[in-house]
Amino acid sequence: MSQTQKLLQFHELELDQRILKAIAQLGWVQPTLIQSTAIPLLLEGKDVVVRARTGSGKTATYALPLIQKILNSKMNASEQRVSALVLCPTKELCRQSRQVIEQLAESCGKVVRVADIAGSSNDVATQRHALAERPDIVVATPSKLLAHADVVDLQHIETLVVDEADLIFAFGYEKDFKRLIKHLPPIYQAVLVSATISDDVARMKGLCLHNAVTLKLEEPDLVSLDQLSHQRILAEENDKPAILCALLKLTLIQGKSIIFVNNVDRCYKVRLFLEQFGIRSCVLNSELPANIRIHTISQFNRGVYDIIIASDEHLLEKPAGQKAKDKSQRDHESSASRGIDFQGVNNVINFDFPRDVTSYIHRAGRTARGNNKGSVLSFVSIKELPVNQAVEERLRCSLGKEPHLTVDALSDEPQKPAVEDIIKLYQFKMEEVEAFRYRAQDCWRAATRVAVHDTRIREIKNEILNCEKLKGFFEENKRDLLALRHDKPARTIKVQSHLAHVPDYILPSALKRVALARPNTLAAKQTRTTGAKSAYQRQSNDPLMVSEVDYGKRRGAPKRRKAK
Template structure:
């Protein structure tokens, strides 16, 4: 369906054209007309289906820009997802003058967020915990709130946020639009919908393209051989970026060390990490300084990395639904993804349930090919290293400023020596070719960016 038929305002249609969106995805085509009419909605669609734009465009259309009071609230399970959703809303709303979007999430001081609320924002995107905190301080004025969106509601329930979600929605005006988006529709989601929605329209987009776009391979292994089997898999497929999922935090720690000792460019992501450590781990993974990320399901929530080559199930999940969540992170944007399962004898029942749920058999991997990969000399290190810069978006730092400092007269590096640049609120990260990292660090430390000195660190 063409966006022009969806009765969106001219500024929004202009941005859609500028972004090169050709046609609405199924979830957008079915959800946007319903939401524009102000109706409640339950949308079931996987990550990567375009659901953010499906709720963001109607919300932006309804915003009264002259009234700088909170009019839309989006709840997300993790800070990373909040940042992604807020970024998408900002991008779609860039032709709306004066639009104010705020992220309300932990891991950052609450004071600047409270100050921003006091000055006035139109839309807030937050995690349940931080939104509760702001509500308790009576800093969230909700009189003009028109729409509440629960994004990835099933994940928030999985993470134990049910009471927080109920408390937040209960504190909102009774006359509001309530929108639920979820990849699955378990009984808890149905109960949430019954409690807080009024005659919601149900929109379900069948996951027709997920399975063919992902090659799913299994390698049988003994439990004691799993780490070596994983190394063989990585040497055989040589992914530039891969997520390895484990069921327990302790396994993440042990496996990360084992892979690092074997020369793999690897980091671990588990629930005990401080937020600033998590941010650094994710920045390095997004810019390919880290090739392999080992994570639990809970720590892996909200991870959305472009062009992820592979997902490896080091431990098979206990239910089919987490398996679908895990592998859905590869095979995006028309690329064929790769999902590998390391299957121990006690995983047989789990695999049968997954295959039954998906309606397909996991492809048996070639054991001889994998064995041959064990002797391959190919490196699993990274050609990139990451530099931290002590200024971000709120300090008027732009990617072009950092690129210019590195490739201009003072820096003297080729553009090919500079990788992904990531600008956050008050900090930035840039990937630099490992062979020139020492000189790049020295020149940025001694020089200036936009005429100012900044603290520069090599991110280990």
């Protein structure tokens, strides 16, 4: 399909009026390229492999024809039965898929019913009750659905959708998926949706697809530089705390932000560090229970927290022969850098630089979604410069692609665009924030391994005390409940209230006027100048406050002569 070919609009896709009404309520003006091409093929009943990057509308690509197909079958159906399966690799993705399907089927009343047995509840009885009502669409992980195969009748399945298909096998669901396929009828429509066409997708394609059409949306890995800016700060490990503190306290970073680190302990260390400065944040990592992860994401999306600290562990790329870690310690269904739909993210901060190019792409993909602008700011040490260079080369090649759709064919090699620097150097000098260094280093040292350990133990205790499943146990064993509540108190870091404020005397001279204009600083409440206010207004549209204008001009400005 050529780029100049006219795209079909929603009203031209032969969708029910109730579906079109839901689309209008969501504010969708026109379908994306992948939606306009794939939906007619799916409505014809063809097996399709959809390859497109995150944020291109893949969920709606299969949800719209799926709802339309159910509405058509309901006209002549004699009984209620499960007719569609949507398999996702994680509980969070199951929840997101269910929400999208419910939004698109909202105007259909109770004609189309959806049940999520993976992310809604861990109670087996609740899940079995939901399946006993025979919903039209069941959303689940392969292992969760296989566990309830004796309850749900899979012989009437008409459509199988595998979302994020390249992650299903990577997360260890290959055996479960192969066993699940045996429960399905011999004839059904299959849809594989993936961000990449990997070897796992090819194997899955041979298991469940017949004469499939492969749609590959060849486009840049990330949005254009006009929508997503990439910047870096050359910083060693000892410099990172002071830089992060200065950026947040001077509100040089504005809006909702995701701070990425490379392991779980660093999540809690950064959170304890920020707490000492009165900066609220939440933590997301693979060791948290699924319900807590979903609740944390929901709070962040609703604006309860403006900063979320996420660990990006290499759970997808285990070396050959290496055994997976103990499931009691990690949930392999969690991946913060990919799949989860963080909403309204303005900035991605790589406090720990990604270990490879792919991780950088996935992290950066959390921001600049839809028509929103975003920024990626990375702390890069000398040892990480080669990886940074590899990222820049990948972006330079990727941004040379023109979005186009290929059917059962690979695209030509992309041409490199005439772009000099993709990841620009952020104008930031450590000597300008030297006053922050002493505070930051003291607070960083206070977040010791013992403090991190105690914080995690305290969270585990809270989860045990608030667990619904254990309430009955504690009612019969009250001594255990008392022992848990009166256990040795966890040591906490003493938070000093004065650290939450930035006094005027430690503000860098080059940034003082801009910082004083910010409403979040204590000094701004005391002093506000006309010049500072105009400077703030000039840069208010940039979520990551690049200090080139103010920093460069004020650094070279002549000093004012003192009156004699």
